[in-house]
Amino acid sequence: MGKRVRAREFGIEMGLLETGRLNAITDVEGVGVGHSTLIEGDNIRTGVTAIVPHQGNPFEEKVTAAVDIFNAYGKSTGLPQIQFEGVIEVPILLTETLNTWRVANSVLDYMNEGYGLVPRSLNVVVGETNGSYLTDNFGRHVGKEQVFEAIDKARTPEGRGPVPEGNVGGGTPMTGYGFKGGIGTASRKYANFTVGILVQLNCGAKDELRIDGVPVGREIELPRPPERSPGNSIMMICATDLDIESRQLWKVAKRVALGLARTGSYSGNGSGDFTIAFTTGKKKVDELREMAQARRRSFSGDSFLSLVYRATVEATEEAIINALFKAETLTGREGNTRYELPYDQVAEVLERQGRSLRK
Amino acid sequence: MGKRVRAREFGIEMGLLETGRLNAITDVEGVGVGHSTLIEGDNIRTGVTAIVPHQGNPFEEKVTAAVDIFNAYGKSTGLPQIQFEGVIEVPILLTETLNTWRVANSVLDYMNEGYGLVPRSLNVVVGETNGSYLTDNFGRHVGKEQVFEAIDKARTPEGRGPVPEGNVGGGTPMTGYGFKGGIGTASRKYANFTVGILVQLNCGAKDELRIDGVPVGREIELPRPPERSPGNSIMMICATDLDIESRQLWKVAKRVALGLARTGSYSGNGSGDFTIAFTTGKKKVDELREMAQARRRSFSGDSFLSLVYRATVEATEEAIINALFKAETLTGREGNTRYELPYDQVAEVLERQGRSLRK
Amino acid sequence: MGKRVRAREFGIEMGLLETGRLNAITDVEGVGVGHSTLIEGDNIRTGVTAIVPHQGNPFEEKVTAAVDIFNAYGKSTGLPQIQFEGVIEVPILLTETLNTWRVANSVLDYMNEGYGLVPRSLNVVVGETNGSYLTDNFGRHVGKEQVFEAIDKARTPEGRGPVPEGNVGGGTPMTGYGFKGGIGTASRKYANFTVGILVQLNCGAKDELRIDGVPVGREIELPRPPERSPGNSIMMICATDLDIESRQLWKVAKRVALGLARTGSYSGNGSGDFTIAFTTGKKKVDELREMAQARRRSFSGDSFLSLVYRATVEATEEAIINALFKAETLTGREGNTRYELPYDQVAEVLERQGRSLRK
């Protein structure tokens, strides 16, 4: 396979704010990501991705969390309890739809064997998108072994470094805007805080794709027009380090869908467009409050959040585009193929639109 | 074990409306219930209960559905998609908390082997309450075998008959108001429609229990004061046959919590109090509309629903009390025991309160 | 008019927890209540009630707030912003449905003339129930004069004392369970905190009424069976002093509907059953957390809230019954009459049910 690069390496700079050092969800201190990728034979193209909110025991040190469900053609587990209790107490796992429940069950084992608990009650959080175009999903090939591998990796120093993107972990068989999709990530820093986004991209139709506002999708030709997938979703994980309440974080989580919209999606009815947000709570908001007050006489104690929303929208847009830039052409179940976003055509369209690539 | 009777057999008639023929959720035509109960050795007291909305293939003939989450310390799966799509496409399963995901995964197998589908996407609906006081829940003893047994039974004529209550299926290890709890059911008929409720009762503290409004709980003495359970929830399934929309059914589902309140619960913070409602849609609402119009000049096209709400509240109250009346004393994990509601003391309190038992 | 007493003066003690000193929402320190009652000629029986969360300027010192909408056949204003921002910045007003917007507009004037602001944006909070059975509501007789009177009173020491109940303020023309309804209040103290409830009772059908669990309504005979009202709602204001988040307070607010259920309501479709909750935030939760931990190993940081829920349910039940006990027979528009709850019949039914009145 050829060398795939991220959007910024390609020369596209979306948004106005600075990225974090890695331009990844792992720029939020303590957050780790691990993938387990399973590619076997002709029909198995699947995996699982784990996100740990910090390096401690998440059950003992719960993190403030929130959920936004933009459209719920999706089977994610554990969301109602997050909405009421405002916390997450487990690593978050992302996988293929029909693996959801085997993966969820394996998280119990990990809490036991990996964290040393005997759980009697546990709000397991697993997100999913449907990869059955490229993988034998009814086979449910992802289980305890892969879940342990993914969480274990997320807990290593390597898991807190740059995040592999594209055809990895839960993103392995996924499709984005008719191209090969998968995992993507990005981050923004502003004042004292960081927002990081990680997506498992599996949604959108080719003609809708916009890159930095340019309607690129409809101009690109693929070897064959993409067939529609059965299932068409995106899981979006939003991490930050601000010391805010679950209610405030919920408002941040809602903005993630606006970043999705910037890439062209109208959130099809068969799409499960879920955002799961958490915060490590390490950064005080006083500085942000002062910045917001300085900008205008504010009516609301929450007005500083606008600065967080902007960072969130930008990071989401870029994470989605990164998934497309990093994913590679993949052939799977019944010979089905998803083609990678072709760099040459993208460059041509962008340049025709006056976007000089900043390479 | 002694002979346990239902509340009406004991002489208590709650509410003003008539019950259905069986006074059970199966009074809604087509609905079937099946239990698989697993009692082995000293520490396994568990099981699973299946509810099928009709006798066809639920994926091909989806039923209109709705959800109310009164309190979400709970892990039920499949709820967000019901809220957006307004349908259920599977048998509903009820089990012990930590079995949730093994049970969910087994539903996929049942759709394949029992209904002949190869699912590529499926919104599996599993409800749970926490039975770890009496069963080794981390052992996750309920899987494919029990799920198949429960759904198979629900699809037989027997499954459409009287519903076993108390220590059966998912209710096997559960606790209600400090007494032995479990499965309970009841129904109401009014005009041309039927509402049936089935609960998996695992919530409440002893002193709160009210039977038909009488604060019975605080007057009863048990061999030992009940220890608190880790987990304290109730799953409530509401079935009807009215041809109403998901939005209207959601309003019906919300009333189920009012029936719960009548039995004394204040819905503790650690309680997962979920209602899943569906309708077979067979009965037209014209007759009800006319009845509602006759009662008063009505501002709303939905005003006929008030008649459905009353039936729903009454059936819920009675289903919960039936769970207590039918459950039997059970000893399980680490020798823990839950005591059945003692008939003699209940009779004494009720009679002292001027409630003549209508035996 | 005869002398009307509160439920406890009558000898009925609902619930297990202690009341506050006044058994009123004003037991929450700083909270004030003021009524303006307008009874003129044959057809005007209306008014407005104000609740101030503290004695400062509520716009400058916003209080944490939350909303629960159990059923929304109602026109209350200002609720969405409370749900997102988690605060209230005004006195809360309760009035008759069609006065809602004149009252809301007058709150702007009060913020200006009473608090010295020139508001440019203000989230006015007005609740309403429909009193058109007894008052000419289309006349919209309540405006600036009455709003000023009510808020002014709420800000006096008298406003922080015992709360007039029954046919006063916004409750003047209201109906409760077919009897004369109106304003009612109650409170509970537990550990270091207080919960106070104030209701504007206008819902329920006679046969549903339960007093302390006893189905009293169906046993009482009135001079004439009550005609149905056009509109059938209840506004419930919940005040506390605990230092909790809006999300936690929202869970408290949800329990208010359970208190309503205890009095027999099934929340008819034409009912606007709204809870608006706020907290002055003065009492730390550490003590409660320790009490909750001592009772059992708890999974949730919010488990201490269960103690607040119980207090909330009890206070709500009693506030509703107080509204009925204090309201007096009233004749209004077109000679329509609502009859007060007849003490003699209530005493007789309760005693027949073994409830010795603790007079």
Add this chain to the structure above:
Amino acid sequence: MGKRVRAREFGIEMGLLETGRLNAITDVEGVGVGHSTLIEGDNIRTGVTAIVPHQGNPFEEKVTAAVDIFNAYGKSTGLPQIQFEGVIEVPILLTETLNTWRVANSVLDYMNEGYGLVPRSLNVVVGETNGSYLTDNFGRHVGKEQVFEAIDKARTPEGRGPVPEGNVGGGTPMTGYGFKGGIGTASRKYANFTVGILVQLNCGAKDELRIDGVPVGREIELPRPPERSPGNSIMMICATDLDIESRQLWKVAKRVALGLARTGSYSGNGSGDFTIAFTTGKKKVDELREMAQARRRSFSGDSFLSLVYRATVEATEEAIINALFKAETLTGREGNTRYELPYDQVAEVLERQGRSLRK
């Protein structure tokens, strides 16, 4: 004042679907729009806009409706009842924040004098955005006279024609992305249905503005950098003619926020971003269902809605841009000025970005 044109007249064609004949919300048959604009002296720049769902009496012929609240720093009235009952029973009014309640009260008068009802209960629906930068909003200059003028106009044949945009009606003092904003509208037709959008645009910061994906805002220079408004919101009205349920229409309403996102907004914390949707219900969905089925084997009975979502996103994006194209520079309160979007600079930026204007 100079001649202002709509985006399409200027040469910008957003989206892929066809517009309706008028490219306005009034392309939905029966829908009428009327404005009353009040510009007096130096400090009054305000007004009110009415949208009638059809030409009958809306109380007698209620229309199916739904609401999406993306962010609720806003005071719109009547939304909770729409969410529960699924209908609108009045003309919808849009105005300036502090006029909200006077306008709402005047709708009662209009129902009486204009439609011949004596309302006893009425769910008045008024949306608002904050225009205090240009108008003396505390003066609350809009009342019965203006409300009557607006609704009357909306009921004439002229009201069903082209819709005046920019500084008209409720949009008179509003700001969009730092430029002069106000009323905008657009529509899309697809298969047998029409979706029309009308916005009262008052949100966004200059640097965020994107026109058809091009980040135009940050490239434009104004005579003075725009000061921030106190208040920063958008009201979005979505009309269609499809025979769908309120639940389905709610999913349509959610997509309106995605159209907003395409124009660059990240929905600031002080923004009230509300969508109110209704349908006249005249067009059957059978044709759409068949089209959706033909495209792929669909899991969901609602999958045809995706076609409606696309139309909705496109129409929203264009309605917002139309508001900017049609609004004219306006000076108001305290000499504050909002500048119109400068055509020459827009053309230059778009052409630099390779967007040939299709004039």
